[in-house]
Amino acid sequence: MKVVQYNGFQGSEQTVNYFRFLEPRVKDKLIQKYLNSNEKEYSLTAYSTLFLQLNAILSLTSDGILEKRILDLGCGSIHNQDHFKYPQGFEPWLCRFLHEAGAKPIGIDIANLDNEEFEHYQLDLGEPNSLDFLADNSIDIAHSSLLFDSPTMVREMYERNPGIEIQNPATRLKQNLLPQLEKIIKPEGFFIYQ
Numbered sequence: 001m002k003v004v005q006y007n008g009f010q011g012s013e014q015t016v017n018y019f020r021f022l023e024p025r026v027k028d029k030l031i032q033k034y035l036n037s038n039e040k041e042y043s044l045t046a047y048s049t050l051f052l053q054l055n056a057i058l059s060l061t062s063d064g065i066l067e068k069r070i071l072d073l074g075c076g077s078i079h080n081q082d083h084f085k086y087p088q089g090f091e092p093w094l095c096r097f098l099h100e101a102g103a104k105p106i107g108i109d110i111a112n113l114d115n116e117e118f119e120h121y122q123l124d125l126g127e128p129n130s131l132d133f134l135a136d137n138s139i140d141i142a143h144s145s146l147l148f149d150s151p152t153m154v155r156e157m158y159e160r161n162p163g164i165e166i167q168n169p170a171t172r173l174k175q176n177l178l179p180q181l182e183k184i185i186k187p188e189g190f191f192i193y194q
C-alpha cells in the first residue's frame, strides 16, 4: 500500500480533463437528489470538494474509478458535529458522486449515514480494529479528507484518552488506522489523505 498526503490541489492536465468529462454526467443527479435542484448551492458546496478530492484520487490511478472499491474515512454526514467550526457543512459528496459515477464507495463516519445510497457504516475510527469487518485485500483506494483535524475526532480521542498531549490525537488515529489499512487495501492500492 502506498500512502500519500495531499494538501490542496493534486492533479494534472489529464486528471482535470477526466474530471471535466465525469463531473457534468453526475452533477444533475446530485443537484436533484440532495439540493432541491439548487444549482448555485452545488457550486458553493459540493463542487470544490469534489474537484480537490477526485483529482487527488485520479492522480494516483491509471485506469479511472469505475467499479473501484473506494473507502472514504470520515466521509462526512448531514448529521456530523463539525458544522460549528466549518459553516459550509460536510456532506458526503465524494461517496455520493462516486456512487452515481459507477464506482463502489464505502463511506465511514462516526455520524449517522442513514438514507445515503452508497454502502456506509457508522463507527468510531479511533476504536482499535474498527475496520476489521472489511476483508483483507478488498479495497482499491482509501481516502480521507479533514478527518485527522476534525474537531469531532479530537474530542472523541480526548474522551477516550484523557490527558493525552495536544498534538497527539491525529497521530494516535493514524497509528490506529495504518496497520488496519495495510491489511484491507490491495498491495497495489493506496491511501491518500489530506
Ligand SMILES: C[S@@+](CC[C@H](N)C(=O)[O-])C[C@H]1O[C@@H](n2cnc3c(N)ncnc32)[C@H](O)[C@@H]1O
Pocket: 049, 073, 074, 075, 076, 077, 080, 081, 082, 090, 091, 108, 109, 110, 111, 123, 124, 125, 126, 144, 145, 146, 147, 150, 151, 152, 153, 154, 156
Ligand atoms: C471535517 S469533516 C470532513 C468530511 C469530508 N471528509 C469532507 O472532506 O468534506 C470530518 C468528518 O469526520 C468524522 N469523524 C470525526 N471523528 C471520527 C471518528 N473518530 N470516526 C469516524 N468518523 C469521524 C466527522 O463526523 C466528520 O463527518
